[in-house]
Amino acid sequence: MNKKIGIVMAALMMAALVMPAVMAADVTYTASVLGGQNTAITSSDGAFGSIIQGNSKSIASSVVLSNTGDATAVVTASSVGLTGPGTTMTNLVLTKDSTNYAVVPSVALANLVNGYTATYGATLTVPALQTAGSYSGTVALVFANI
């Protein structure tokens, strides 16, 4: 009787050893991922509103950049200025960490290391004799791999 039980138990144990090996097989995963910078503008605010002639106005957080890639991004900014009823206004400056970047006609901004975010303020200076009215313009940001 004990011998019979032993044979059955041995068979059951062998079966039990086999099944967990199927249900819990180790699998090794690796990945081949495309490298490079991946930068987005996560927020922007370029609305200066009304500015008196001869004065400046700033936006503390005008554009926020985030690089979620695996390489540093080289960032350049360019603009022709703000156009409107009068002369094109070209005194537009982006500021980060007390460094000013005059974007007209173009400027290299600080490199953005992957995994980091950069916040730039913007300051527009209106000439003393600037014609009154609404002005608008565009700053083009270009992201490239370092």
Place this chain on the structure above:
Amino acid sequence: MRIILILLLTILFITPPALSLGMSDYGFGQVEQGQTYYATIPVFQSALDFENDFTIETGGELSGWFKVMPVNFSLGKGESQMLNVTLTVPGDAKLGDYNGTIKAVGHRPVPQGGNQTGGAMVGYTVATLSKIRASVVKPGSKEIVAIENIVTPGRVSPGEIAGFSAVIRNTGNVPTTAILTLTIQQGSGKIADVPSAPMELALGEKKEVELFWKPAAEGSYKAVLTASYGGKTTNSEPVSIDVGRSVPGVQAIAVIMLILAAALFRRKL
């Protein structure tokens, strides 16, 4: 612990990567005078981005030698566009290294925050730039990449990630840069393309590459590995992949052993 690790890895691979606006650089490697070469370069946006319309601009020494299609395209959040690049090297091109750029310029301004109205307004637009390189060599240079030691899963379950590995080897007589692409087909239709990162191969050098595909549905598929280098390609033989639930042979053995044990016990009684 093992289950947690597998779940974490699965999340990493099935969750769309948090990519933002970007474009890969590309090196054509050594190109011969008078020859034409082809490449594909992806432009991609993430869920952080916004719907945008893009135009391609080229620049640099190579700009007169290559064409990019499409020139105009639109991308939504999380979308990507493959650019087809054709490089035609003039027959009288001077030997040496050349550089160029391909820039995808977005036309729509970034959606604005702020609460000021009227007055002066500045909008931001985005663009991304890819650096292109090529080295002009004399005709007779041979760029050849062989695909060796292909390992495929054979059979996977739905939702399981299938891993493919291969060794690529530079068997030519000049250094080269290669991309290995896994193409999954079902019948006459293409299901997926999974590219690797560009890999530089010195003379005789070999590198192992692993690529992964997550099947969405059960069925029988074919997989082909393609090495792209210097405008040329090397294809592997197609291999079959079956996706479906089944009772593996090992599980069947366990069931048979249980039956035998029960039969033996009953006989002895």
